[in-house]
Amino acid sequence: AVNENSLKRLNGYLENLQKPGFHSFKPTQLTFYVREREPNSSNVQESFGTSGFRAVSFTLHTRDLLSTVLDILNSCSLSTEHIQSLSVNSQPHKEAKSTLNRPIKWDKTYYSFTGFRDPEEELDQAQRVETTLTSWLDDNEASAVVKLKKSLPLREELERLKFELSHQLQLSDIRWQRSWGIAHRCSQLHSLGRLVQQRPEVLKNVKGRTVVFTDRSGMSAAGHVMLGTMDVHHHWTKIFERLPNYYKLQERLLFLEDRISQLLGGIQVIYIEELQPLLTLEEYYDTLNSFYNKLLDSRLPFHPQSLRGLQMILESDRYTPSLHEFGHFTIPTVCDPATLRWFIIAKAQEARENLKxxxxxxxxxxxxxxxxxxxxxxxxxxxxxxxxxAQMIDCCKRLLEESLPYLQGMHLCISHFYSVLQDGDLCIPWNWKS
Structure with a gap:
């Protein structure tokens, strides 16, 4: 009865081993009564002891068929030579194991029909498991603290340099297009400070403007003075000298925006620096001019001032118009005029509500x-x-529900990914998981 019961359990264990997608294995303890053999007998014939049988107990915990069979035979002091000789071309046991244990790749319909779990799908799901906020902070908070403490003196110097240059040049602001490190930003401000000392006369035209350190020099579509971080003082000097010409081009650009507005029923054409690609003043002017000429040719029948109070931005890397949560239209420069008119009229009321x-x-x-x-x-x-x-509001509401002592005294940036910046700022995705 004991052997029969153990055989049933062993059979169930071996069947599960061969089921595709079966991964949940509980250690199974089995007991068999086997006939005893002479301790030193090398013959096939077996001799019996006093009782004739001995109890053999072992626990199954292996996850492949070959290892399980070998463990059973070894536990019962039975030969395993015939098992190990099953490998092709007399390969070593390790290779035989991998050959016999290679997984069978079944069609997806097999798993749907049988209800067995698909191992490939489970692997994909495991790889898609998202990092939780607390686990990520556990792993990264310490390194962020070290970086933040190291950056504190440079952060103070950065604020001092920014204040002094803004006051000296009477600037509206000093910004950076990219998330450069604090040391890099200080270096850029020191470089601008040296130019102020060497050529103070060329910077008189920058009064009231915003200076942006970026990848190239010029004037941006938003009217900011761009200083390329890879450019030398000679290039910066040329930009400052050309500012009066840039201001004239900016006036022409504003006139062009006004003309487009008149053709589109009074809708205001705006440029939103935070949402649009960084364009030079020349690039943006060319974009507006091309769009304006297309509108002139199409002669769209908008009633004058019917769209007054609405706003739109132009983008050259889109193909379909859209309405932003803040109420402005995003219009592709290649948008068909008829499609443009239909979309604006259809979404006008929703746009006004979004603006409110x-x-x-x-x-x-x-x-x-x-x-x-x-x-x-x-x-x-x-x-x-x-x-x-909307994403930031959702993120903050959930942050307020959490207890996160790791964040005390830290700099936290809400982004789309997890990262520790070089100066210790913690970046977390707005839709972080708890």
Whole structure:
């Protein structure tokens, strides 16, 4: 009865081993009564002891058929030579094991029909398991603290340099297009400071403007003075000398925006620096001019001022128009005029409603950011431009529900991915998982 019961359990264990997608194995203890053999007998014939049988107990925990069979035979002191000789061309046991244990790849319909779990699908799901916020902070908080402490003296120097240059040149602001490190930013400000000392006369035209350190020099579509970080003082000097010409081009650009507005029923053409690609003033002017000429040729029948109060931006890397959560239209420069007219008219009321909600949403976002920064004792909380207000609001609401002592005194950036920046800022995705 004992052997019969153990055989049934052994049979079930071996069957499960051969089922595709079966991964849940519980250690199984079995007991068999086997006939005893003479201790030193090398003959096939067996002799019996006093009782004639001995009890053999062992636990099955292996996950492949070959290892399981070998363990059973070894536990019962039975020969395994015939098992190990099964390998093709007398391969070693290790190779035989991999040959006999290679998985069978079944068609997807097999798993649907039988209800067995698909091992490939389970592997894909395991790889898609998202990192949780707390686990990521556990792994990265210590290194972020070290980097942040190391950067503190440079952060103070950066603020000092920025304040002094802004005051000296009477600038509206100093910004950076990219997330360069603090040391890199200080170096750029030192370089600008040296130019101020060497050529103070060329910087008189920059008064009231915003200076942006970026990849190239010129003037941006938003009217900011761009200083290329790879350019030398000679290039920067040329940009400052050409500022009066840039200002004239900017006036022509504003006139062009006004002409487009008149052709589109009074809708205002705007450029949103945070949402659009960084364009030079010349590039943006060419984009507007091309779009304006297309509108002139199409002669769209918009009633004058019927769309007054609405806003639109132009983008050259899109093909279909859309409506932003803040109420402005995003119009591709290649958009068919008839499609453009239909879309704007169809979405005009929704756009007006979004514009009304914009101020409320921005106020809610700011309040939640301030509250989150205070509750989590953050030194700074900010977001990447690509994170929308709705996403930021959702993120902050969930942060307020968490207890995250790791974040005390840290700089937290809401982004689309997890990362520790070189100066200790923590980046987390807005849709982080708890």
């Amino acid at each position: 909600r914009r101020e409320e949403m921005m106020l809610t976002e700011k309040e939640l950011m301030d509250t989150s920064a205070e509750k989590l004792s953050l030194d700074r909380l900010y977001k990447e431009p690509s994170v929308s207000s």
